[in-house]
Amino acid sequence: MPGPREALLQKAIGYFSEHGVRDTSMRTLATAIGTSQRMLHYHFGSREDLLSAVIESVIEADAAMLTDLFANSPDPFEAGRENWRVTAQHAQTFGALYFELSSHAMYGRPYARDLGHAFVTRTQEAFEAAYRELTDAATARRLARLTLAVGQGLMFDMLVDGDRAASDAAIEEFIAMMRTHLAAPPS
Numbered sequence: 117m118p119g120p121r122e123a124l125l126q127k128a129i130g131y132f133s134e135h136g137v138r139d140t141s142m143r144t145l146a147t148a149i150g151t152s153q154r155m156l157h158y159h160f161g162s163r164e165d166l167l168s169a170v171i172e173s174v175i176e177a178d179a180a181m182l183t184d185l186f187a188n189s190p191d192p193f194e195a196g197r198e199n200w201r202v203t204a205q206h207a208q209t210f211g212a213l214y215f216e217l218s219s220h221a222m223y224g225r226p227y228a229r230d231l232g233h234a235f236v237t238r239t240q241e242a243f244e245a246a247y248r249e250l251t252d253a254a255t256a257r258r259l260a261r262l263t264l265a266v267g268q269g270l271m272f273d274m275l276v277d278g279d280r281a282a283s284d285a286a287i288e289e290f291i292a293m294m295r296t297h298l299a300a301p302p303s
Contacts, residue, residue, distance in 0.1 A: 120159065121159040121160075124149065124151060124155065124156065124160075125159075125160075125166075125170070125173055126173075127150070127151075128166060128169075128170060129170055129173060129174065129210075129213075130149075131148050131149055132170060132213050133212075133213045135148075136212060136213065137167065137213070137216055137217065137220075142156050142157065142163050142166070145166075164225075164226060167217070167220070167227045167228070168227045168228075168230075170213075170217075171217055171227075171228065171231055171234060172234070174213070174214070175234035175238065178203075179234075179238045179239065181199075182239060182242040182243075185198055186245065186246040192247070192249060193294065195246065196243075196246070196263070197288075200287045203267065203271060204271065207271050207274060211271055211274075211275045212275060214271075215272065215275070217231060218231065221235075236264065239264055240257075240260045240261055240264050243260035243263045244256045244259075247259045247260055247263075247298075251298055259294065259297075259298075263290075263294070266286075266287075267287075270283040270286050270287060
């Protein structure tokens with residue numbers, strides 16, 4: 117059973133996922149999630165600290181899931197396919213929040229300063245580790261970055277146009293291309 121801080125954090129994540137962060141004040145958030153502004157300040161400090169906790173929580177869960185998928189699947193391409201399925205499903209709830217918080221990092225908001233490490237580096241490292249089983253380190257690094265970009269781009273498209281089937285088909289094509297690329301002898 118989660119402690120009070122974790123319970124409040126999960127409620128805040130749920131609220132932000134549904135309504136976005138925008139300029140939501142601690143008072144507005146507290147009212148919406150059934151607590152007091154004082155309790156939010158007690159557990160998180162400032163609004164920025166709360167947003168940092170939101171970012172960290174979402175990223176930790178995603179990174180752990182991806183690492184587990186690759187560690188427990190004999191076929192990294194099947195693990196990648198499953199990662200896409202879970203990511204696309206979660207995007208329906210968290211996708212807009214993911215991109216909204218990404219824009220906070222792009223604008224240099226202090227609480228989002230570590231978002232690049234969380235959203236890019238940690239995920240890329242998980243893909244890179246999987247690719248290193250199939251190719252050399254430099255190629256694995258490049259393919260990991262490409263895989264991350266394809267996934268993020270397709271998630272963005274899916275959230276904007278609502279066409280999950282098109283994104284799923286594009287992922288299948290990408291997986292087939294990666295299998296072919298990695299099976300071909302180096303040139």
